[in-house]
Amino acid sequence: MAKPLILVSNDDGITAPGIRTLVKVAKSIGEVIVVAPDGPQSGMGHAITIGNTLRLDKSIAFDDLGIEAYECSGTPADCVKLAKHHVLKERRPDLVVSGINHGSNSSISVLYSGTMSAAIEAAIEGLPAIGFSLCDYGHEADFSHTEEFVEVIIRQALQHGIPENTALNVNLPKKSSEPIKGIKVCRQAHAKWQEEFDERLDPRNRRYFWMTGSFVNFDKGEDTDECALLNNYVSVVPCQYDMTAYHAMARLNEWDI
Amino acid sequence: MAKPLILVSNDDGITAPGIRTLVKVAKSIGEVIVVAPDGPQSGMGHAITIGNTLRLDKSIAFDDLGIEAYECSGTPADCVKLAKHHVLKERRPDLVVSGINHGSNSSISVLYSGTMSAAIEAAIEGLPAIGFSLCDYGHEADFSHTEEFVEVIIRQALQHGIPENTALNVNLPKKSSEPIKGIKVCRQAHAKWQEEFDERLDPRNRRYFWMTGSFVNFDKGEDTDECALLNNYVSVVPCQYDMTAYHAMARLNEWDI
Incomplete structure (x- = not known):
């Protein structure tokens, strides 16, 4: 059988x-092609580049591993679009994986996540896709304990496929003295980021802000991604891109419009 | 009663x-405060500014109408966050409205839409919110025929509230010889953008791309936003930010993980 x-x-x-x-x-599982941003695109959500041009160039970043790679000036969603319609015009990938992100993309962070936007863009294109994130923001984060879990999830996805019109949001606990306990299929916890703005003056005495904030989980459910991660499990949330709030339609139909 | x-x-x-x-x-309905991007932010999806600083300055853009306004260097989601946590720190808005966008945000475009990210960010903050978009991309687009529909939707939202954890995605037909027939509550049509990349050479003979593409609707349902707009109705889709694909969880639980 050909490698995926x-x-x-x-x-x-x-x-x-x-x-x-x-x-x-x-x-270790298949043939790999990389199309990734040429610089940091964290927090870019599902942004795409429409009012500007895009660059796409061959990259030497994975020459040491003998892997074909391209770097793109755009967002993660742009990368997937350019990969599908340009780099892989003649070939269909069996799987699209994004990450491993330096930092959690659990719960509400899925909306702000560039990592997940690449996976969701692939799902829109009809491709099986998974976003992986490590709950450790550090550039020097240790990913070694996650490899066996990433591998088993990729192998299972290739074997079973991923439910149509969804992409998986996989979050991996930070390295600790405790081994990871296992993998749990979860729902997205109801939570938000509580912003604060750090107000400063620049060298020309003009005001500017840094966005800061802390994560607030409102959700006590034991079936959430937050709960799984807190208990040292890998969380897997299937994400859809139909954003319709079907339960809310009846109430709107009572409006006088 | 105080104005909303x-x-x-x-x-x-x-x-x-x-x-x-x-x-x-x-x-015409209430007291208005504007916090909007200082330049175009189309296609920014739910991007936020985390690796960079933000500016927020008083704007003269609405001085002629006697309206307090602020322009922000960030994304639409940044604007709502800064509005909530800085400009309106002491006051709670009764409603957040975004738009009117120059161009449709129906169907899958809701994911890429900066207009809707402002509304969804407000919903995450617990505020009733509506994004309005006109199905006409032109800078010179005629919005006059939409005013009565925008007004009735805002008034109904203030009267009834908006279902919790949702924001409304309102799309308005382009001006034509036919009057708009009415307002319909819809679901998001299953559709996608079929990208093409226009490859060019810059004056230094380096390759670059423009993203182009066409909208492809796979959905024949008569309850979709696309169908409503095609028949000259205003479409109203309630959007949620819980992206969990609940229907897909059972299949994933069959995996060997």
């Missing part, structure tokens, strides 16, 4: 340590 | 004609 073709992208940029871990795991 | 406080944002930037229409309608 796996497209790898991310949002931390093509030189981030996290994508290197993902590429190595993917290479 | 309405926060207005958009993604085309504070000087776009569409936001001016929305501000005028909102002003």
Whole structure:
């Protein structure tokens, strides 16, 4: 049987340590092609580049592993679109994986996540896709304990396929003295980021802000991604891109419109 | 009764004609404060600014209408966050409206839409929110026929509230010889953008791309936003930010993980 073709992208940029871990795991399973941003694209959500031009160039980032790679000036969603319609015009990837992100994309963070936008864009294109994130924001984060879990999820996805019109949001606990307990299929916890703005003055005495904030979980459910991660499990949430709130339609139909 | 406080944002930037229409309608109903991007932010999806600083300055854009306005260097989601946690720190808006966007945000475009990200960010913050978009991309688009529909939707939202954890995605037909037939509550049509990349050479003979593409609707349902718009109705889709594909969880639980 031919090796499966796996497209790898991310949002931390093509030189981030996290994508290197993902590429190595993917290479142990199939043929790998990388199309990733040429710099950090964290927090880009599902942004695409429409009012500007895009660059796409061959990258040397994975020459040491003998892997074909391209770096793109755009967002993670742009990378997947360019991969599908340009780099892989003649070939269809069997799986698209994104990450491993430096930092959690559980719960509400899925909306802001560039990592997940690459996976969701692939799902829109009809491709099986998974976004992987490590609950550790550090550039020097240790990904070694995640490799066996990333591998088993990729192998299962290739074997079973991924439910249509969905992409998987996989979050991996930070390295600790405790081993990871296992993998749980979860729902997205109801939570939000509570922002604060750090107000400063620039050298010209003009005001500017840094966005900061803390994560607030409103959800006590034991079936959530937050609960799984808190208990040292890998969380897997299937994500859809139909955003319709079907339960809300009846109430709107009572409006006088 | 005190006038309702309405926060207005958009993604085309504070000087776009569409936001001016929305501000005028909102002003006929309540007190208005504008916090909008200082330039175009189309296609920014749910992007936020985390690796960079943010500017927020008083704007003269609505001085002629006597309306307090602020322009922000960030994305639509940044604008709503700064509005909530800085500009309106002491006051809670009764409604957040975004738009009117120059161009449709129906169906899958809701994911890429900066207009809708402002509304969804407000919903995450627990505020009733509506994004308005006109199915006409032109900067010179005629918004006059939409005003009565925007007004009735805003008034109904203030009267009834908006279902919790949702924001409304309202799309308005382009001006034509036919009057708009009415307003329909819809679901998001299953559709996608079929990209093509226009490859060019810059003056230094380096390759670059423009993203282009066409909208492909796979959905024949008569209850979709696309169907409503095609038949000259205003479409209203309630959007949620819980992206969990609940129907897909059982299949994933069959995996050997």
